[in-house]
Amino acid sequence: MRFRVEIKYKDGVEDPEAVTILKNFGILGYRSIKNVRTSKVYYIDADDEEDVKQVTNKILANPVIQTYTIEKVDGSNF
Amino acid sequence: MNIPKVGILLMEGTNNETEVYFSVKRSGGHPDYLHVSDISSGRKNVSDYDALIVPGGFSAGDYIRAGVIFAARLSAVAGREIGDFVDSGKPFIGICNGFQVIMEMGLIWNREEITLTNNESGRFECRYTYMTMTSNNPIFRDAFRDKGPFQVPVAHAEGRIAVSDRSVLKKLYENDQVLFKYSDPNGITDDYPWNPNGSVDSIASLTNEYGNVIGLMPHPERIYYPYQAMYDDSRKDQATGKLFYDSLISYLSGVHG
Numbered sequence: 539m540r541f542r543v544e545i546k547y548k549d550g551v552e553d554p555e556a557v558t559i560l561k562n563f564g565i566l567g568y569r570s571i572k573n574v575r576t577s578k579v580y581y582i583d584a585d586d587e588e589d590v591k592q593v594t595n596k597i598l599a600n601p602v603i604q605t606y607t608i609e610k611v612d613g614s615n616f
Numbered sequence: 617m618n619i620p621k622v623g624i625l626l627m628e629g630t631n632n633e634t635e636v637y638f639s640v641k642r643s644g645g646h647p648d649y650l651h652v653s654d655i656s657s658g659r660k661n662v663s664d665y666d667a668l669i670v671p672g673g674f675s676a677g678d679y680i681r682a683g684v685i686f687a688a689r690l691s692a693v694a695g696r697e698i699g700d701f702v703d704s705g706k707p708f709i710g711i712c713n714g715f716q717v718i719m720e721m722g723l724i725w726n727r728e729e730i731t732l733t734n735n736e737s738g739r740f741e742c743r744y745t746y747m748t749m750t751s752n753n754p755i756f757r758d759a760f761r762d763k764g765p766f767q768v769p770v771a772h773a774e775g776r777i778a779v780s781d782r783s784v785l786k787k788l789y790e791n792d793q794v795l796f797k798y799s800d801p802n803g804i805t806d807d808y809p810w811n812p813n814g815s816v817d818s819i820a821s822l823t824n825e826y827g828n829v830i831g832l833m834p835h836p837e838r839i840y841y842p843y844q845a846m847y848d849d850s851r852k853d854q855a856t857g858k859l860f861y862d863s864l865i866s867y868l869s870g871v872h873g
Contacts, residue, residue, distance in 0.1 A: 554677070558677050558679055562689065565689065566692050
């Protein structure tokens with residue numbers, strides 16, 4: 539099975555990468571762009587969904603500042 | 617004789633400007649910092665300088681891709697002026713992050729065909745290696761050509777030169793655009809660890825077709841004095857960085873070239 543794990547900052551936590559990119563888009567004149575957020579996506583092949591949940595919760599995500607979603611995806615969709 | 621004026625281009629996140637400033641100064645040039653906002657506000661003009669250097673660092677945090685934001689900012693505020701500067705034959709040098717900037721600007725080659733990408737090791741490589749001059753570039757040939765390997769520090773994660781097709785590499789050699797190659801201490805072009813990033817043909821430095829736009833991943837300004845070198849190089853009379861910056865200032869002063 540293939541899982542798609544997406545990790546992003548919780549609302550209200552500063553996303554320094556997005557802040558820097560947004561600021562530079564503004565300087566370059568792209569005035570219509572109002573907000574940028576980043577997230578990181580992992581694709582993981584695993585037999586046991588529980589393992590994916592555990593590594594996501596314990597290793598991939600920082601639970602203080604980040605949230606995550608785990609979904610099962612079509613194996614060809616990489 | 618006029619003292620050559622060397623502009624050091626800055627934006628948020630460049631961090632090697634001080635070493636470049638003092639290297640230029642100690643080699644007899646007149647260095648000056650030139651922030652992109654100095655250019656956009658009209659306080660400073662690139663055409664007032666005899667050479668420009670984009671120093672190393674992590675411009676705009678190196679988010680997205682190393683150098684891409686600095687390249688976009690420079691192109692936006694002074695794209696045409698930098699084009700004119702380069703067309704006039706004045707040296708425009710990018711070091712490490714600066715090399716990534718001038719590659720993103722397409723000043724050395726079409727950016728669809730050559731890129732600087734992630735090191736093959738998957739690591740940030742921060743240490744010394746050696747480089748050997750392989751071109752006939754007039755700025756550096758007197759000091760480096762046929763003089764063996766020169767110790768240089770490297771510190772980068774995205775320094776691997778990759779080409780879309782071997783024919784591009786062939787053209788680079790035909791045009792004499794391969795300025796320095798990584799080598800081992802005996803001057804033999806070699807694989808990792810001497811080639812720190814997995815660059816094609818161990819290439820460390822490229823120039824444009826006319827030899828005046830120069831990009832290199834190693835940091836000559838971090839090895840200006842022999843005491844900054846390791847092993848045998850620490851006993852040399854002159855360290856790599858002094859030779860590099862002396863060559864630039866001497867060229868700009870019309871002493872050679």
